[in-house]
Amino acid sequence: MSAPSTAPETNCNIDQATLGAFWMPFTANKAFKRSPRILAKAKGMHYWTEDGHKVLDGTAGLWCVNAGHCNERIVSAIQKQAAALDFAPTFNMGHPLAFEYAHRLCQELMPGKGLDQVFFTMCGSTAVDTALKVALAYHKARGEGSRFRLIGRERAYHGVGFGGISVGGMLPNRRAFGPMLPGVDHLRTTYDREHQAFSKGQPEWGAHLAEDLERLVGLHDASTIAAVIVEPVSGSAGVLVPPCGYLKRLREICDAHGILLIFDEVITAFGRLGKGMGAEYFGVIPDMVTCAKGLTNAAVPAGATFVQKHVYDTFMGATPGDGIELFHGYTYSGHPLAMAAGLATLDVYQDEGLFERAAALAPYWEETLHALKGHPHVVDIRNLGLMGAVELVPRAGKPGQRAFQVFTTALHKGVMVRVTGETIALSPPLIVEKGQIDQIVTTLSQALHEVA
Numbered sequence: 219m220s221a222p223s224t225a226p227e228t229n230c231n232i233d234q235a236t237l238g239a240f241w242m243p244f245t246a247n248k249a250f251k252r253s254p255r256i257l258a259k260a261k262g263m264h265y266w267t268e269d270g271h272k273v274l275d276g277t278a279g280l281w282c283v284n285a286g287h288c289n290e291r292i293v294s295a296i297q298k299q300a301a302a303l304d305f306a307p308t309f310n311m312g313h314p315l316a317f318e319y320a321h322r323l324c325q326e327l328m329p330g331k332g333l334d335q336v337f338f339t340m341c342g343s344t345a346v347d348t349a350l351k352v353a354l355a356y357h358k359a360r361g362e363g364s365r366f367r368l369i370g371r372e373r374a375y376h377g378v379g380f381g382g383i384s385v386g387g388m389l390p391n392r393r394a395f396g397p398m399l400p401g402v403d404h405l406r407t408t409y410d411r412e413h414q415a416f417s418k419g420q421p422e423w424g425a426h427l428a429e430d431l432e433r434l435v436g437l438h439d440a441s442t443i444a445a446v447i448v449e450p451v452s453g454s455a456g457v458l459v460p461p462c463g464y465l466k467r468l469r470e471i472c473d474a475h476g477i478l479l480i481f482d483e484v485i486t487a488f489g490r491l492g493k494g495m496g497a498e499y500f501g502v503i504p505d506m507v508t509c510a511k512g513l514t515n516a517a518v519p520a521g522a523t524f525v526q527k528h529v530y531d532t533f534m535g536a537t538p539g540d541g542i543e544l545f546h547g548y549t550y551s552g553h554p555l556a557m558a559a560g561l562a563t564l565d566v567y568q569d570e571g572l573f574e575r576a577a578a579l580a581p582y583w584e585e586t587l588h589a590l591k592g593h594p595h596v597v598d599i600r601n602l603g604l605m606g607a608v609e610l611v612p613r614a615g616k617p618g619q620r621a622f623q624v625f626t627t628a629l630h631k632g633v634m635v636r637v638t639g640e641t642i643a644l645s646p647p648l649i650v651e652k653g654q655i656d657q658i659v660t661t662l663s664q665a666l667h668e669v670a
């Protein structure tokens with residue numbers, strides 16, 4: 219599908235009967251199965267469809283393939299590990315790679331931040347649930363079991379577990395599922411188009427929105443609040459970049475009231491902002507960090523929850539004798555294939571300097587993307603690091619339809635972008651070349667002109 223060739227309407231060689239059984243996630247199943255979009259292989263910056271059309275990946279899969287597709291060192295590490303030790307339990311047993319990867323992450327990715335304990339999970343959703351449970355249990359272990367409240371934020375995405383959708387703030391992900399976790403409240407969103415539209419990087423306006431946490435403290439009392447969880451940059455809600463000073467102020471308010479601060483870095487970790495972690499980029503250190511996706515370059519599903527030493531030590535100190543300190547874990551915590559993939563991924567990030575590469579490309583990304591200002595339907599453009607968003611005015615009475623059509627039109631022209639609500643979200647692998655950034659933006663420009 220690379221320009222100038224265009225893809226046929228559907229490239230699917232799977233028959234309708236076979237297509238039926240897979241209930242696809244976050245997908246309009248009936249519509250998809252009428253007109254499937256099937257990817258068959260990938261390498262570097264590209265996917266190929268079954269019939270050989272080449273598609274430039276403008277979204278790193280799902281914000282996750284930061285080192286590019288099918289990196290040989292990562293592939294080889296997984297292959298070797300699968301043949302040597304396919305699975306080993308980490309409940310009361312161990313295997314070397316889990317310890318090695320945990321050690322290296324804490325030493326090499328988190329130096330000087332105190333985030334030197336890590337709990338492995340299966341994905342971002344389980345990393346979030348782990349962090350929320352650790353926050354509650356931490357306060358209980360310190361003798362402050364009255365702190366049961368968890369504070370999220372409007373327009374946040376924290377995965378799909380009950381904890382994650384409770385602290386999350388996206389209505390479609392919540393409304394069908396009955397009562398959420400008790401004791402959850404939400405900060406106001408940091409996004410206000412009237413004051414922030416077309417900001418390049420962090421908006422100047424909006425640091426005062428962190429004071430909303432003081433409002434919730436005033437309403438509930440700090441003695442009932444365990445933790446605040448935010449994405450440093452909201453990803454799935456449409457790349458909502460925090461106003462200058464907002465995260466720092468949130469940290470100060472949490473400190474003043476003994477509330478734990480959790481950064482959900484499932485998207486922002488591993489170089490997306492040009493640093494190992496968003497926490498490093500913003501210079502604000504939370505008590506816990508959740509991540510997934512780039513942790514293994516998405517080649518094997520995995521997540522992780524980093525905690526400050528003082529949190530871990532509280533559990534160790536509060537548990538008498540040799541008892542289990544945290545009744546929590548997953549069959550696949552520290553899975554050997556994930557650990558092998560993760561170690562190789564970390565090597566690739568370091569040896570190829572991918573975080574620095576992302577930082578160096580960010581100004582070009584910003585300038586090129588903002589050239590779409592003034593294009594049909596465009597009401598805002600946002601960016602930070604190698605994240606970007608182009609927000610469109612919706613069609614009357616048909617939410618999301620126009621943005622979805624821009625997505626399918628761009629795909630037809632050989633570029634895969636992501637659509638979330640009225641927003642086209644962009645997050646190319648960190649190996650992207652300037653010419654490929656041009657291709658993404660040129661293709662979007664054409665799609666915006668073509669779509670009514």
Ligand SMILES: Cc1ncc(COP(=O)(O)O)c(C=O)c1O
Binds near residue numbers: 378454483
């Ligand atoms: C910030 C954030 N948290 C949690 C998740 C959930 O991750 P997963 O889909 O791996 O469960 C995501 C996924 O996009 C995310 O962006």
